[in-house]
Amino acid sequence: MEHPENDSQYLGLAVNSGVAQPPIVNPYLKKRKRKPLPTASELVEGILKGDVTTLSRAVTLVESLAREHYIIAQEVIEKCLPYSGNSRRIGITGVPGAGKSTSIDVFGLHVLREGGKLAVLAIDPSSERTKGSILGDKTRMEKLSMHPDAFIRPSPSAGSLGGVARKTRETIVLCEAAGYNNIFVETVGVGQSETAVHSMVDFFLLIQIAGAGDELQGIKRGIMEMADGIVINKADGDNIGPAQLAQAQFRSALHLFPPTASGWKPEVLTYSGYYELGIPEVWEMIDRYFAFVKKNGYFQEKRKEQARWWMYETIDEQLRKHFYDNPAIRERLAVCEADVLANRRSSFAAAGDVLSQYFKK
Ligand code: GDP
Numbered sequence: 001m002e003h004p005e006n007d008s009q010y011l012g013l014a015v016n017s018g019v020a021q022p023p024i025v026n027p028y029l030k031k032r033k034r035k036p037l038p039t040a041s042e043l044v045e046g047i048l049k050g051d052v053t054t055l056s057r058a059v060t061l062v063e064s065l066a067r068e069h070y071i072i073a074q075e076v077i078e079k080c081l082p083y084s085g086n087s088r089r090i091g092i093t094g095v096p097g098a099g100k101s102t103s104i105d106v107f108g109l110h111v112l113r114e115g116g117k118l119a120v121l122a123i124d125p126s127s128e129r130t131k132g133s134i135l136g137d138k139t140r141m142e143k144l145s146m147h148p149d150a151f152i153r154p155s156p157s158a159g160s161l162g163g164v165a166r167k168t169r170e171t172i173v174l175c176e177a178a179g180y181n182n183i184f185v186e187t188v189g190v191g192q193s194e195t196a197v198h199s200m201v202d203f204f205l206l207i208q209i210a211g212a213g214d215e216l217q218g219i220k221r222g223i224m225e226m227a228d229g230i231v232i233n234k235a236d237g238d239n240i241g242p243a244q245l246a247q248a249q250f251r252s253a254l255h256l257f258p259p260t261a262s263g264w265k266p267e268v269l270t271y272s273g274y275y276e277l278g279i280p281e282v283w284e285m286i287d288r289y290f291a292f293v294k295k296n297g298y299f300q301e302k303r304k305e306q307a308r309w310w311m312y313e314t315i316d317e318q319l320r321k322h323f324y325d326n327p328a329i330r331e332r333l334a335v336c337e338a339d340v341l342a343n344r345r346s347s348f349a350a351a352g353d354v355l356s357q358y359f360k361k
Helices: 027-031 040-048 052-063 067-083 099-115 162-178 191-196 221-226 238-254 278-296 300-322 327-342 345-361
Strands: 088-094 118-123 150-152 183-190 203-209 229-233 267-270
Touching: 040 067, 040 150, 040 162, 052 162, 052 238, 067 099, 067 162, 088 118, 088 191, 088 278, 099 118, 099 183, 099 229, 099 278, 118 162, 118 191, 118 267, 150 221, 162 183, 162 191, 183 191, 183 345, 191 203, 191 221, 203 221, 203 238, 203 278, 221 238, 229 238, 238 267, 267 278, 327 345
Parallel strands: 088 183, 088 203, 118 150, 118 183, 203 229, 229 267
Antiparallel strands: none
16 A cells, blocks of 8 residues: 655655454354344243243343333233232331341242242332342342252342333232242332332231340331331340340330221231341241231232222333433423523523423323
């Protein structure tokens, strides 16, 4: 090739032909076809057979934001629905460090010894896939993650709480259709996610720890009110006494609460997840609860109420999304917000303005 730099006036800058750079994008990769999307019927067939790979693929579609995935996922859920429902759905919450993962590991092995299968799901709206989810991470439940009958799935990645929770709710349907008759839904006991978990489980277990001064401090009253059972973890070694003290304090605090809708009186127990002490007792309590609410009809009533709740929740979520995703609305919102902040217009007038633009379409 002729290089102008090789002209004598550029002495010292001689350019030799070099080795051609490989293309940045591997052309072979470009040719590789993407795996075609499975059909809903293929997925349902695999799920009903209890095939874990198919179940995982279906859950991935449930969690996906792509419209085409959403459509397939909804069809799969619809078809799995008649095969779902036959499980114990248990919500587990507790502040970070309370020992949720340690406990889920041993609780899980305990229920698996009774036979059946266990799915461990999580709701953690703050989690991001890329950073690795805090909850449901397989390394945190060492024994369970190696068990062939356990399916562990981290929280759907960050999004609105409603969205993350809905995906977990839908995943429950798929897991049940795949034969998982025990479902644990884990969440961090510090925020709003408890309400969402509460709306999809039959039994809500609150894990507490003793020895941090006033035991009732920092625990949201609302969370305690939702709990069907409170268990004080780490009742081992020198901590047995404080754990028992905490137990007594929780018991007397619960007396002050109004009676629960189920008629069940929440129990308070101590145990040690790490040393595996008192685990059967915790499960006996949970068994007692299920027997109690199945007998008095509350079990079915609550599930129906939850199904109703999710219908409205989903409508709310989709409506909000449709509104806030609209580019014209977003533009208008920005203008109106600025007006409100500058005191040029009242909040109500500004809201009315944006809404009327939305409904005019
Ligand atoms: P999570 O954040 O709620 O999931 O809590 P982890 O299960 O990760 O436990 C937090 C810490 O408490 C870890 O260092 C555990 O080893 C410890 N831990 C968990 N359960 C027990 C227990 O029963 N007794 C004692 N002494 N330590 C425990």
